[in-house]
Amino acid sequence: MRVDARGFTFEVTVGGPTDGVPVLLLHGFPQHSGEWDDVVPALHAGGLRTYALDQRGYSPGARPTAVADYRIPELVADVVAVLDALGLDAVHLVGHDWGAIVAWAVAAGHPERVHTLTAVSVPHPAAMAHALANDSQQKARSSYIALFRKPDKAEKVLLAFNATALRKMLGGVGDAARVNRYADPMREPGALTAALNWYRAMSRADLAAVGPVAVPTTYVWSDRDIAIGRTAAEACAANVTGDYRFVQLAGVSHWIPDAAPGPLAEAILARAGGTA
Template identity: 50%
Template structure:
């Protein structure tokens, strides 16, 4: 597959590994694209897994609808179901990082029959996150989310000087320079950053998209060097998973787990996929 469609939107997708391998959907976050998994994919392929890595809604040039409500979690989760349908797959293993993890949590709660296993990188269960924002230092860590709600200004600030502020933000949080340059270039495409920020701006619609208990086998990978996500929500996540659950902590690794700890993370994913009955 190179692309799939849903409701007139066209999504780019990277399809790699053995065509008859166990399918693994790889979901990126902000402001990444499917290349976030370039370092992990070869390990997954070597283990006999097929990977499907889409450029998600707002990131694929052909899938940048207008309006905040178009970026609700319910919509982006349905995009993944459309990918599975287009690939002729009843279910797949799901790996998500950052916002991709949020989509993974939603799929595991709303559509467990389509998710063989879930691996959530960095971001905890949304309910655990919401509580931690109110009861721990996570509220301070998440202050940028409120800043992203402002119209127009975030785009102007982050993209000024050929994306100087966005580049510095990514580099200072531990992202390798080559990945930072690539993501900045993608965000400078017409309408790209506004569409990517629309995921944050759709948060006020979240009451309609509550993510409940996840029943599928779940691996949560969190890293102690993550400046955006603290331990409180991570520790509370197990309360929102009724299926088999494991937490893996990567010491000293920054937020960008797929790029920085690719081999170790891929090994964890391979082992986790083999736990599925």
């Protein structure tokens, strides 16, 4: 379905029992709402109704051109406005990668709209800041961000030779067909630039503004994540004041919804419980 909010049109994939407790799913870079396709069947069977949102820059009808339009407060405001448009007072919130950053910020800033939070791969921004300040390995893991923040150069590198670098980055999601499913939309005019603008708009001030999270929270991390190391993962707990669970998946890459949909669905269901 298409949802009009904040002057944009967002694409939302809806499924599950019509009377099910709502779950909002937020994807990461450089994917789209399709990353949840292998996760949602178990959620539906558990009685949950899912709303998978193609976020700002990924929905063609919500693709502004200014870098500042992709700051974290704008991404958070999108989520709240989409919930309003859908008539959802509160949801179980799930986010992966950049979607996790947005989810952390929504849960911290609008706890009344969030029953529970399940953050996947990327920990609370304060945990990342701690790791970057204290762990040289995390600095190395995050070095790719410097390239992503460079206008034009990042696009050229990632899209050259039939998007070879982009496809290599996505290698952990599965077979070639699955890689193409995510890489091909990024080759559409303006799509990759919009996605990269999330990195270019990112600021220490906006990340530092994400406060502690009081809602019941599960953080899911995989020990073969090339972007997020153990220091950041284990620092996450200090930034949640509500009930907290840390779920570690062994032998799984950063692309958890694609690589381990079953265990991820179990973690979401254990947290959401099928009820508000």
